[in-house]
Amino acid sequence: MPPTVEPRTSTRVNDFAVKLANVNGTGSASANGLLMQAMFRMGVPVTGKNLFPSNIQGLPTWYEIRVSKDGYNARALDYDLMVAMNSQTYARDVKEVRTGGYLLFDSSWPLDPDLNRDDIHFIGIPLAEMCNIHFNDPRERILMKNVAYAGALCALIKVDMKVVEDLLMEKYSGKEKMRVSNQTALKLGYDYATKHFDCPLPFHLDQMNANADKILIDGNTALALGCVFAGATVAAWYPITPSTSVMDAFKGFCEQFRKDPETKRNNYCILQAEDELAAIGMVIGASWNGARAFTSTSGPGISLMNELLGLAYYAEIPAVIIDVQRVGPSTGMPTRTQQGDLMICAYASHGDTKHILLFPANPHECFDFAAKAFDLAEYFQTPVMILSDLDIGMNDWVVPRLNWDDSYQPNRGLVLTKEQIEELPKFQRYFNHDENFVAARTLPGVHSKGSYFVRGSGHNKFGGYTEIPDEYQEVVDRLLLKHKASAKFVPEPIIQKRAGAKFGVLTLGGCDGAVREALDLLEDRGMPADYMRVRGFPFSDEVVQFLEDHPYTFVVEQNRDAQLRSLLMMETPVSKDKLRSVLVYGGFPLSARHVIEGILSQLT
Amino acid sequence: MPSIAKPIAQHPSLKKNNLGLTVRDYEGTMSTLCAGCGHDSITAAIVRTFWELSTPPHMIAKMSGIGCSSKTPTYFVSGAHGFNSAHGRMPAIVTGANAANRELIYIGVSGDGDSLSIGLGHLSHAIRRNVRMVYVIENNGVYGLTKGQFSASADIGSKSKRGEANRMSPIDPVMLALSLGATFVARSFSGDKEQLVPILKAAFSHRGLALIDVVSPCVTFNDHVGSTKSYLYSRQHQYKATESDFVPPASEIVAHIGSANGHISEATSVTMHDGSVVKFRALPDGYDPTDRQKVFSYLQERQGKGEVPTGLLYLDESVSDVHELNNTPDSALTSIPFEKLCPGNAELQKMLEDFR
Numbered sequence: 001m002p003p004t005v006e007p008r009t010s011t012r013v014n015d016f017a018v019k020l021a022n023v024n025g026t027g028s029a030s031a032n033g034l035l036m037q038a039m040f041r042m043g044v045p046v047t048g049k050n051l052f053p054s055n056i057q058g059l060p061t062w063y064e065i066r067v068s069k070d071g072y073n074a075r076a077l078d079y080d081l082m083v084a085m086n087s088q089t090y091a092r093d094v095k096e097v098r099t100g101g102y103l104l105f106d107s108s109w110p111l112d113p114d115l116n117r118d119d120i121h122f123i124g125i126p127l128a129e130m131c132n133i134h135f136n137d138p139r140e141r142i143l144m145k146n147v148a149y150a151g152a153l154c155a156l157i158k159v160d161m162k163v164v165e166d167l168l169m170e171k172y173s174g175k176e177k178m179r180v181s182n183q184t185a186l187k188l189g190y191d192y193a194t195k196h197f198d199c200p201l202p203f204h205l206d207q208m209n210a211n212a213d214k215i216l217i218d219g220n221t222a223l224a225l226g227c228v229f230a231g232a233t234v235a236a237w238y239p240i241t242p243s244t245s246v247m248d249a250f251k252g253f254c255e256q257f258r259k260d261p262e263t264k265r266n267n268y269c270i271l272q273a274e275d276e277l278a279a280i281g282m283v284i285g286a287s288w289n290g291a292r293a294f295t296s297t298s299g300p301g302i303s304l305m306n307e308l309l310g311l312a313y314y315a316e317i318p319a320v321i322i323d324v325q326r327v328g329p330s331t332g333m334p335t336r337t338q339q340g341d342l343m344i345c346a347y348a349s350h351g352d353t354k355h356i357l358l359f360p361a362n363p364h365e366c367f368d369f370a371a372k373a374f375d376l377a378e379y380f381q382t383p384v385m386i387l388s389d390l391d392i393g394m395n396d397w398v399v400p401r402l403n404w405d406d407s408y409q410p411n412r413g414l415v416l417t418k419e420q421i422e423e424l425p426k427f428q429r430y431f432n433h434d435e436n437f438v439a440a441r442t443l444p445g446v447h448s449k450g451s452y453f454v455r456g457s458g459h460n461k462f463g464g465y466t467e468i469p470d471e472y473q474e475v476v477d478r479l480l481l482k483h484k485a486s487a488k489f490v491p492e493p494i495i496q497k498r499a500g501a502k503f504g505v506l507t508l509g510g511c512d513g514a515v516r517e518a519l520d521l522l523e524d525r526g527m528p529a530d531y532m533r534v535r536g537f538p539f540s541d542e543v544v545q546f547l548e549d550h551p552y553t554f555v556v557e558q559n560r561d562a563q564l565r566s567l568l569m570m571e572t573p574v575s576k577d578k579l580r581s582v583l584v585y586g587g588f589p590l591s592a593r594h595v596i597e598g599i600l601s602q603l604t
Numbered sequence: 605m606p607s608i609a610k611p612i613a614q615h616p617s618l619k620k621n622n623l624g625l626t627v628r629d630y631e632g633t634m635s636t637l638c639a640g641c642g643h644d645s646i647t648a649a650i651v652r653t654f655w656e657l658s659t660p661p662h663m664i665a666k667m668s669g670i671g672c673s674s675k676t677p678t679y680f681v682s683g684a685h686g687f688n689s690a691h692g693r694m695p696a697i698v699t700g701a702n703a704a705n706r707e708l709i710y711i712g713v714s715g716d717g718d719s720l721s722i723g724l725g726h727l728s729h730a731i732r733r734n735v736r737m738v739y740v741i742e743n744n745g746v747y748g749l750t751k752g753q754f755s756a757s758a759d760i761g762s763k764s765k766r767g768e769a770n771r772m773s774p775i776d777p778v779m780l781a782l783s784l785g786a787t788f789v790a791r792s793f794s795g796d797k798e799q800l801v802p803i804l805k806a807a808f809s810h811r812g813l814a815l816i817d818v819v820s821p822c823v824t825f826n827d828h829v830g831s832t833k834s835y836l837y838s839r840q841h842q843y844k845a846t847e848s849d850f851v852p853p854a855s856e857i858v859a860h861i862g863s864a865n866g867h868i869s870e871a872t873s874v875t876m877h878d879g880s881v882v883k884f885r886a887l888p889d890g891y892d893p894t895d896r897q898k899v900f901s902y903l904q905e906r907q908g909k910g911e912v913p914t915g916l917l918y919l920d921e922s923v924s925d926v927h928e929l930n931n932t933p934d935s936a937l938t939s940i941p942f943e944k945l946c947p948g949n950a951e952l953q954k955m956l957e958d959f960r
């Protein structure tokens with residue numbers, strides 16, 4: 001057993017975790033979301049993680065809510081309260097309750113006595129029975145059980161009933177019958193709990209004011225919004241979990257913001273492609289014409305896009321690719337999270353290729369990085385991939401309110417105007433480059449003197465076909481320099497130093513919260529460490545410096561093969577002995593305990 | 605694809621089109637295909653068509669995949685942008701390009717391998733979307749560039765150079781397109797410029813995707829006895845099902861050589877999206893180029909007899925193209941200024957209230 005550290009649990013107000021075990025397709029998601037949103041409105045830092053199956057109806061699904069007055073937003077693995085609504089998983093669920101914790105169950109049916117624990121409290125509420133009495137429609141009876149347990153939780157952990165009722169009013173405005181049913185069910189649960197148990201439980205909520213400048217948003221929605229604000233006009237995609245909601249949201253926002261007020265025409269075009277080969281092809285075609293175009297996909301789609309990513313890289317055509325990572329390889333686990341696409345994205349396609357990657361850690365960065373990705377893609381004339389993941393993309397996060405800088409002007413890169421082309425004696429596509437090794441391009445339809453033939457076949461610096469070694473090398477060598485130059489332009493790493501730090505901890509993306517929490521806990525135990533989160537690839541000098549400055553650095557990431565560590569080994573001069581791995585890749589979001597156990601087990 | 609520059613000296617007496625350009629202005633670099641390759645004749649027909657239509661070179665987008673056929677866009681209209689993409693992916697690239705800028709005139713040149721094997725899915729879906737473009741399949745029944753393997757368009761019994769007979773049923777791009785709901789379907793023969801040029805002209809006026817399957821013999825790998833895509837076989841089996849003329853927009857429709865009685869009857873002329881007219885003359889009895897079912901049965905019957913019917917075989921100007929389906933503006937999406945695309949911070953802040 002590796003040594004471990006107990007998460008802080010001393011204060012019981014606004015510091016606990018609830019897990020809800022449900023059957024998917026029974027309407028639990030909306031009840032759970034309601035609770036989460038109510039807590040957010042109470043001004044309390046809260047995180048919700050939906051651990052759902054790749055299935056439409058009937059399989060186990062869990063929702064975890066962590067309340068942390070200190071703002072920790074990673075998964076907690078200790079549950080103070082389990083809402084056990086799924087008999088299939090009951091045996092597992094009952095074991096996960098922390099000693100001294102509580103388990104809420106539907107007492108309409110008897111519990112399996114073999115699974116009793118005498119170190120936890122059981123709270124039985126006849127949810128099914130109550131709903132059968134109060135509702136006639138069979139579907140409604142099932143749905144309202146969820147709302148009834150939500151009502152019980154309002155009493156047990158002090159979720160403000162007024163806030164919940166307001167939410168129901170907003171949600172079901174115009175759907176009177178639904179609203180009344182929901183309120184009835186909520187009240188049923190609330191009254192039963194108040195009458196039969198000592199409410200509230202020792203751990204519970206209390207109004208705070210931590211969320212005044214915050215919003216509750218998922219990463220996919222934020223990315224879609226970012227693409228709208230960045231001026232993307234063409235989007236091509238093929239449906240795949242967990243990226244589908246990017247395009248759903250993009251469509252919704254476009255309908256809201258991009259319908260021309262005068263002509264009623266759509267100032268955007270969304271193409272549902274026949275596959276991901278086509279989706280990236282469409283993006284490349286549109287970008288070649290000068291549009292800001294993007295696709296969103298997940299691992300299997302990235303695999304398919306490889307061929308054309310090489311074309312865009314070699315022919316120097318911008319493209320923005322959003323990869324909402326899920327568990328691979330192959331179909332893997334579509335509804336589980338992982339950071340397993342770093343390698344394939346960094347070097348996607350055959351031959352010598354290297355791409356620019358951005359690693360957002362939360363929905364706020366998703367929004368900000370969208371415009372960044374288009375600027376980089378257009379300036380460097382190359383594919384840029386935003387690597388989000390299922391945890392960031394599909395879970396609701398409490399993040400600072402998004403902000404758009406109205407002075408922003410898109411960086412369209414070096415694109416020659418008609419007048420500039422006219423003045424040139426002759427246009428040569430890859431000939432003159434700037435200090436970042438980018439050569440000016442021309443767009444079709446502007447001037448016949450600017451015309452050239454895009455090709456993925458061997459070409460020289462003039463854009464002409466070649467099979468001559470020197471001519472070929474000259475171009476690919478410049479591409480390498482261009483990629484290196486982009487290191488200064490990707491978002492800089494986030495670094496947090498602590499006095500007396502003995503080692504470094506490096507991570508990326510959605511591991512951020514868990515790692516930061518772990519470092520606080522380690523410091524409490526007298527083991528301060530420095531923190532760095534990389535936010536882009538290629539790595540900047542700052543990343544190298546951080547690694548050089550520490551005798552060793554733990555690289556925390558969510559994949560089996562230490563892909564981030566491999567990239568650091570290949571793309572920085574840092575010796576591999578300085579890099580130690582903490583790898584968590586089972587498919588659920590990271591928790592501080594994973595990180596602490598991973599680090600402590602190697603600190604001998 | 606080595607490109608060999610052509611001498612640019614022009615004969616002063618060369619005829620000029622409406623833009624003051626000669627046919628030489630629509631040429632590209634020297635072809636590096638095998639002497640006698642059918643693809644070169646198609647290139648010549650494309651050059652002729654653009655010149656006669658007075659298409660501004662800078663508005664042309666020449667798109668292709670990979671193969672001998674896909675190399676040909678370098679051999680026409682040097683003043684146009686070109687995109688020699690990846691094997692089979694051309695239709696997808698055009699779809700995106702067209703979505704971004706609908707003002708360009710798109711010609712996609714592909715091969716039977718490029719379009720009927722590796723790119724079959726993209727071709728099918730470009731047809732379904734009715735992407736406005738002229739799509740030329742230079743069909744030689746083989747993979748020329750990889751040295752003569754059978755392609756998916758090889759007929760049953762057709763013999764390879766080594767004497768092997770193909771035993772799998774072919775994919776006929778014309779039948780495929782008809783069944784997918786294509787709105788402009790034609791077939792021609794690379795050696796028949798007289799037929800091909802008017803078809804190409806009509807194709808450029810079409811509202812959506814115009815598919816032209818051009819039988820184009822590969823002299824190096826598929827021009828022997830026993831091949832059904834050879835010059836000899838094509839000449840012997842080509843059956844001109846339809847003959848058509850193209851009357852550009854705003855030109856008065858007057859009597860035209862070959863048209864019955866010197867006028868166009870309602871039934872045999874189709875008005876194109878841009879106001880031009882396609883006149884069918886000498887249609888076989890009962891043939892209606894706007895009736896998909898009839899065209900289908902007619903072609904099946906003829907092909908059953910071993911004939912290769914050619915001409916502008918099917919035409920429907922009533923179907924929306926990809927832009928109409930997406931309700932996009934009449935001008936290019938790329939021409940919309942950023943200020944119009946970005947809602948701005950005030951809107952963002954208002955909208956974020958939904959996320960509270």
Ligand SMILES: Cc1ncc(C[n+]2csc(CCOP(=O)(O)OP(=O)(O)O)c2C)c(N)n1
Nearest residue numbers: 671672673691715716717718746747748749
């Ligand atoms: C992904 C991929 N696979 C295979 C090839 C090799 N390849 C190049 S051209 C070609 C066939 C071309 O046949 P077709 O489209 O009929 O053109 P043709 O040369 O006959 O005109 C193949 C298989 C390739 N370029 N890319």
Ligand code: SF4
Nearest residue numbers: 638641672748822823
């Ligand atoms: S190999 Fe065949 S298709 Fe290719 S250039 Fe030669 S004749 Fe034409």
Ligand SMILES: [Mg+2]
Nearest residue numbers: 715716744746
């Ligand atoms: Mg071929």
